[in-house]
Amino acid sequence: MFPDSKIPEGPLAQKWTNYKTNQKLVNPANKRKLDIIVVGTGLAGASAAASLGALGFHVDIFCLQDSPRRAHSIAAQGGINAAKNYQNDGDSVMRLFRDTIKGGDYRAREANVYRLAEVSGDIIDQCVAQGVPFARDYSGMLDNRSFGGAQVSRTFYARGQTGQQLLLGAYGALSREISRGTVTLHTRSEMLDLVVDNDAQGVARARGIIVRNMVTGDLERYAAHAVVVASGGYGNVYYLSTNAMNSNVSAAWACHRQGALFANPCYVQIHPTCIPVHGDYQSKLTLMSESLRNDGRIWVPKRKEDAEAIRRGEKGPNDIAEEDRDYYLERRYPAFGNLVPRDVASRAAKERCDAGYGVGTGLAVYLDFRDAIQRLGRDVVEQKYGNLFQMYQKIVDTDPYEEPMMIYPAVHYTMGGLWVDYELQTTIPGLFAAGEANFSDHGANRLGASALMQGLADGYFVLPYTLQNYLADQIYVGKVESNTPAFDAAEQRVRERIERLMGIAGKFGLSGDSGISDAPANSQLSTLNSQFHSVDHYHKALGRIMWEYCGMARSKESLATAAQKVAELEADFYQHVCVPGTADSMNPELEKAWHLADYFELARLIVADATQREESCGGHFRVEHQTADGETLRDDDHFMFVGAWEYQGENQAETMHTEPLHYEDIQIVNRNYK
């Protein structure tokens, strides 16, 4: 069976215990002889490197920012789930497991999700021990709040900066290992390729990476016994997203190009509460935490005339009387109300706006705190959400205490990613993927406050075990060298690709290091310029195509259009992109061009995956497959599987392998939040 998920034997609740009981270990004296590469310093990467370093392995960790503390986990706002049941409200490991599977619309692997729920409590213990200043009540005990898709309060939080505090905890642990010498830190260093080499038995294994030093442009080689990719998600393929500017798919994609399967790329999470788009110069979208839906109520005017008057600026939200407001989530989903899962809330907002009830530019709805301020008082609301309100006010220039926020869905998280088995190992032996970079735990839709949980579960409590199981055999290999033909070939691939990207405009003398002497005179440049475009020009165009034709609602026709338009744009990119500067110095334009070249391939794969999945599930909504009242309609008979794609070479269609999903401990039902 390929790919093999390697789920351990035994009843669900015993699988992880059984695994740990029977796994192989490495003795303490041997650990320091084993080298591990970790790519990425977010929650998953930093926690993995810190834990592996503490065990005694030698770790090299890489990030593309100037400090490991900048990784985009830092921007997570709302919280982290854990089945602690501190609130005595009926929570348990089993319930967190069930909520996560259901939230993912029955498209996640049972055993992985159960393990995630099982270790969730340990994460909170670990973080508190590190000094993460979680919110507390007056007794000094930890406080919780609710998130979408759950009827219990299991979310731990540190104001609206939970991701920041968890990441700083992991960063502290990582810093400690750096000072102890077990971890070596490489900043402003980007992994551009994976090195795969045959061992003595002829098994192809991950043996290292090629890194570009982003200050000097030098290509560097790093060899190791295992490689962990924790490089985050690929939401920036849509250009506008809540991701950081430097978040990209290239490290994961390099692994995919070298043979690692890429699973469920079409599962993209559109977050319902983001600040709406306001101009074409816009570089990113800002999230307003899901936690706001604890107290904020979402509405649009009941009457179209009111919506139109608001759009014309003749009326404001406070002019609309209570009985003329349509709290559409509370109306459609009385049981969960404003706390339905993200995919459901996003589609409902789109439905209202498409029907003509949108406010602002027409692509926005209100998130209103009037009732919460009346009920709790302004002080309490300020204490809970102050920093989010401030952030909103700075961007939009209106006061959310006085006027409701305007929000609209935006690309936020990608459930798809590198295919991994139960050990978080990809289809390349020795290559592991953790955090958002893998596909494993969220199915077709991730619940709020579960990304932080998964990243830290992978890094603190899964990889230290499963990597050791793999490395136990690698002690016989000895030091892995980087002066091998496999490294030569990988470096050559990188060099050629950089030359190709720099050379497109370079052959006309428009790029700094073309080295071609017959470049046109300056007077001729302006005529050539009109044919050439910046990387951002192409990235924005790609984003518009993906959002329009492969976004919140997809159809066979829209996907065919997307496929064609992406291919045309990609062809134009390779003829007319202008990458200025030189490859041997700091050059953000070159970095962006490299990322975009990968996004084109990924975009084609997302479209192919969305096309083959003839059903609606979670974040993947095919308009052909919906119920009479517009809800997702799954096809469990034909699509209860993971689609794992295999790279076939540049400009070749990829082939799909399937991993069937079996649910033994869970009853499969229609996802109903009414």
Add this chain to the structure above:
Amino acid sequence: MNFTLHIWRQANAQAQGGFETYSLENISPDCSFLEMLDILNEQIISNQQSDNSTNQQPIAHPVCFDNDCREGICGMCGLYINGRPHGNDDGVTTCQLHMRRFHDGDEIWVEPWRAKAFPVVKDLVVDRSAFDKIIQAGGYISATTGGAPDANSILVPKHKADEAMDAAACIGCGACVAACKNASAMLFVAAKVSHLSLLPQGEPEAADRVRKMVCKMDELGFGSCTNTFACEAECPKQIKRQHIARLNRQWIGHLFKGGKA
């Protein structure tokens, strides 16, 4: 809105830098400062001429500046704008500064952080790895993965947890150092010392932590604190000077116990 920009350009750490002047037109007031720089870079690429440039290279290079999350939390961006770190708005980072804070026709001077401990890498990009080194010297609680007690077994009074959170909100951007006439890192170090020593978990290592972090700060070339509190005024996360007082108390306690200065 129209602007005249004077931007610090420097090819690399060794090169001589200088200001270059650019003009930008039709900028939306809703545009963020970094989006305005995106537009400038787009213009530089499409013009491919180094207009007004003092260096006569035929190929103009876009302006390098650090940025990432663009929502004020990663701490990656940081520009010295018209003589103020993160510009003329309070409680924001450069990425959260909007052009509506300027007037049409303004001249805007844009510089990198200026501090000995933060050398320029290129243009507006500086090397802040000194901050990482201070944290590595002891800015953490030593809690090896696994074996932590149940989270609610450690009770933290709410006001202490809140105060620790106030200090922990530091994003490590370096504005405090850039604002300080002595380029002191005191507020950055104090915020971490305060965050960890306010919590019972951080108590066992508190004395050692303050010693190691302060010594490392001195070693890396940051200046001394002379209590002008420019750092507090310019901190985008509005971290308070009280944390410096707490650090000083702990530092003096360390000296009284016979520790080395």
